[in-house]
Amino acid sequence: MDCASKERHVEMDSDNTLSCSCRMFKMKGVLCSHVIKILKDALNIKEIPTQYILKRWTKQARVECDQDMHGHEIQEDPKLQQTCRISSSASESEKAYILANELASILTKLVEDTLHIEMAGNSHEKDHGSQTVVVEMDCAQDSNIVKPKGLKKKETISRTA
Known part of the structure; x- marks a missing residue:
């Protein structure tokens, strides 16, 4: 790798x-360190x-209404929010996430x-009365259960001769 490919030119x-020649601001909308260095040191x-x-x-961007790529105002969906x-x-x-995940699975099924x-x-096209679905669940979780984080252990198979 030659050093010339790592040079950046700020104009x-x-x-x-x-x-800057790295084009980070044009691509991502974030100033690169090369431009910041010029702003700070040279200027x-x-x-x-x-x-x-x-x-x-x-x-201010959070306060104003959102628009799509054609300039039409996007309506907010209160259910989605x-x-x-x-x-x-x-x-x-972690506890709240596990609870929400379990309840989301039950809610999806319902x-x-x-x-x-x-x-x-x-x-x-027949009306036989309303059907009610009843779900009983124990929301109290055992606080003593701690799930390990990180890589899971692989099962080893012992070979006998």
Whole structure:
């Protein structure tokens, strides 16, 4: 590997915009260390100029409404947001994650059963009363059970002669 391939060239345009040959800012929207070094050392700038801070990295971007690639406003889905909030909260601890994962499996089964019952009822066009699905579960988990983290041990098979 020759050293020339590791050299980066930072150029300044007529409007004082820096661009680097690594193209990290153009590709990812994040300033590379090469441009930051020039800003800091050569130009003696202590703060990143606003032209290098993309709107998506600002607090204002969270406040404003989202748009798709055609400029149409994206409607928020409250059901999706509720699910995301639950998932985000559950990821805060191992116990909460395990509980949410187990309940999600049960909930998925219940939803599939309900949809299956509704589809069967619609196809026969008969109303035989409502069907109720009852699920009993013990939400109290044994706090003494600790799952090991890391690689699992492989089973060894002993060969006899």
